[in-house]
Amino acid sequence: RMQRLRARLAGAGTIGATLLGVLSRADLQAADWEEIEDTLLMADLGVPATERLMGALRTRVKVEGTRDPQAVRQILAEELLALVDPAMDRALHLDPAPGGDARVRPATVLMVGVNGTGKTTTAGKLARVLVAEGKSVLLGAADTFRAAAADQLATWGARVGVDVVRADREGADPASVAFDAVREGAERGIDVVIVDTAGRLQTKTALMDELGKVKRVIEKQVPVSEVLLVLDATTGQNGLRQAEVFAQAADVTGIVLTKLDGSAKGGIVVSVQRELGVPVKLVGLGEGPDDLSPFDPHDFVNAIIG
Numbered sequence: 001r002m003q004r005l006r007a008r009l010a011g012a013g014t015i016g017a018t019l020l021g022v023l024s025r026a027d028l029q030a031a032d033w034e035e036i037e038d039t040l041l042m043a044d045l046g047v048p049a050t051e052r053l054m055g056a057l058r059t060r061v062k063v064e065g066t067r068d069p070q071a072v073r074q075i076l077a078e079e080l081l082a083l084v085d086p087a088m089d090r091a092l093h094l095d096p097a098p099g100g101d102a103r104v105r106p107a108t109v110l111m112v113g114v115n116g117t118g119k120t121t122t123a124g125k126l127a128r129v130l131v132a133e134g135k136s137v138l139l140g141a142a143d144t145f146r147a148a149a150a151d152q153l154a155t156w157g158a159r160v161g162v163d164v165v166r167a168d169r170e171g172a173d174p175a176s177v178a179f180d181a182v183r184e185g186a187e188r189g190i191d192v193v194i195v196d197t198a199g200r201l202q203t204k205t206a207l208m209d210e211l212g213k214v215k216r217v218i219e220k221q222v223p224v225s226e227v228l229l230v231l232d233a234t235t236g237q238n239g240l241r242q243a244e245v246f247a248q249a250a251d252v253t254g255i256v257l258t259k260l261d262g263s264a265k266g267g268i269v270v271s272v273q274r275e276l277g278v279p280v281k282l283v284g285l286g287e288g289p290d291d292l293s294p295f296d297p298h299d300f301v302n303a304i305i306g
């Protein structure tokens with residue numbers, strides 16, 4: 001799995017390669033340190049994390065006098081792992097709590113995020129993962145503003161063998177589609193209903209109203225199990241600002257970082273968790289149905305450092 005992650009993470013190993021190159025130089029100059037720092041910043045680690053990593057590296061190299069690239073790489077990996085925080089709960093909570101009421105079905109997942117980040121694709125891939133785990137799944141197309149969005153979800157549904165509940169007309173109330181999807185899920189004894197929402201970057205108030213309403217109508221029937229915020233890794237710090245708006249509009253329980261296959265900016269994991277205080281739970285590594293993985297901090301650190 002790690003090899004796959006590494007192969008898909010474009011630019012993976014850049015940090016490791018830079019480290020190796022710089023450490024092999026006879027006399028380390030300020031410019032050499034800057035080169036390492038630039039590599040970390042370019043990977044979107046953000047300034048605080050980069051400063052912490054640079055501090056650890058300087059200590060290792062200057063104070064301890066070590067130039068062994070493997071030892072230094074190890075320190076960097078440990079520091080990065082601490083920043084990614086392996087202790088965070090990254091599980092999707094879709095099963096009834098132990099001793100909980102198994103009749104409280106379906107579990108519900110709300111997909112939120114800016115258009116184009118990969119929400120619909122992720123909804124389809126997630127449906128596939130859950131079906132493979134033996135769960136029954138229903139998709140709800142609550143992005144009623146673009147007929148194309150519902151069509152795209154319907155295509156994914158057909159692809160992964162899952163029914164899609166959609167509005168009978170364009171511009172219908174997204175909340176009513178979400179309500180219908182969950183009601184149908186309950187009636188059919190479905191395990192998980194995944195609701196895809198609209199991601200128009202409108203005013204914050206409008207977004208909050210809309211997502212709030214979608215959430216409330218679901219909660220009239222069952223609790224919302226997970227609110228997954230989808231974030232495109234290639235959009236860097238700008239995407240992070242947009243994500244903050246969504247995080248404020250909905251009680252996000254986890255982040256899905258998409259398009260990591262096309263980006264050397266995996267460091268965004270550190271910034272996004274720090275900024276939003278929510279764990280990255282899943283990563284998108286391509287456009288295909290099997291290109292969704294749980295986020296594993298150890299694999300990730302090894303892949304990014306190379």
Ligand code: GDP
Binds near residue numbers: 119260284285286
């Ligand atoms: P939405 O508007 O947020 O629902 O975004 P879509 O699901 O329509 O995805 C937008 C584009 O990104 C599509 O062309 C997807 O195939 C592509 N995409 C989504 N996730 C990934 C990913 O993990 N990797 C890559 N390379 N492309 C992705």
